[in-house]
Amino acid sequence: MKLYGSVTSPYVRRIRIVLSATEHEFINLNIFEGEGRDILASKNPTLKVPCLEDDGQLIFDSRVIHSYLLAKLDLPPLSWDQENQLTMIDGANDSFVQLFMLKRSDIEATNDQLFVRLQKERIASTLGLLNEMVSAGEFDGWGYPSVALFTLIDWVEFRELHPLTGLDALKAFREQHIDRIEVTATDPRG
Ligand SMILES: N[C@@H](CCC(=O)N[C@@H](CS)C(=O)NCC(=O)O)C(=O)O
Known part of the structure; x- marks a missing residue:
């Protein structure tokens, strides 16, 4: 599992905390320019972080990523x-x-x-x-x-x-x- 993000984003940090006990690779990008922006553009057309990649499946948006992780880890949905x-x-x-x-x-x-x-x-x-x-x-x-x-x-x-x-x-x-x-x-x- 790969998480694309930046260390300063509060949305990315949520998912990093959720994934703290799950093996994953964190890819820290400069999302505004250079190679970081190119990588982001190749993964997520909305050009926002976080973005998750798991078994070839890309997931955009922290909220959707969280729902994906709940389903994957067999945890109950939010009320x-x-x-x-x-x-x-x-x-x-x-x-x-x-x-x-x-x-x-x-x-x-x-x-x-x-x-x-x-x-x-x-x-x-x-x-x-x-x-x-x-x-x-x-x-x-x-x-x-x-x-x-x-x-x-x-x-x-x-x-x-x-x-x-x-x-x-x-x-x-x-x-x-x-x-x-x-x-x-x-x-x-x-
Ligand atoms: N609804 C999105 C919001 C994500 C978001 O706004 N991320 C900011 C970083 S904190 C971003 O990528 N901004 C880039 C931009 O707006 O161009 C989520 O929950 O993932």
Whole structure:
């Protein structure tokens, strides 16, 4: 099994954590240029990571990769509530990625731009609810939604994308898991 990705991507890190006890090869790519981008283009027409290759089968998108792994490892599917948790985490993560791409492109983001306002509103709405759900014990285990939430919050801290003011349960959740071996082994800080 081969996982194509980058060490900084929170979506890739989720799958690396899921695969921590499964033999696989991690192919770390520079997805934006050079040979890394050529390899990515030869594997995944959406030009995104992660991408999994297993027995000649290519799978795109972390969510689909996770479903594939559940089926392959004979594990039960997520509940609908967990699917919704994942959708909220993905919503916040995608909006952070969009805003981060504006910054990397030297495009100034201002709150009166519709695009920027929509991303910021989605981030506030999803992070606020996720914070409440963590407080209510809904992320007490270390299943896939918790792994996805952890990699999002840790990436937000790593890239300094949001102060997380008032989101104390999310900050405590990150602290709670920071010393796990599969977490330290996949730390984007190296
Ligand atoms: N829905 C996708 C999102 C993956 C994603 O956005 N990956 C980013 C890296 S964090 C990427 O490949 N971006 C490249 C691009 O947008 O051109 C998933 O869950 O795998």
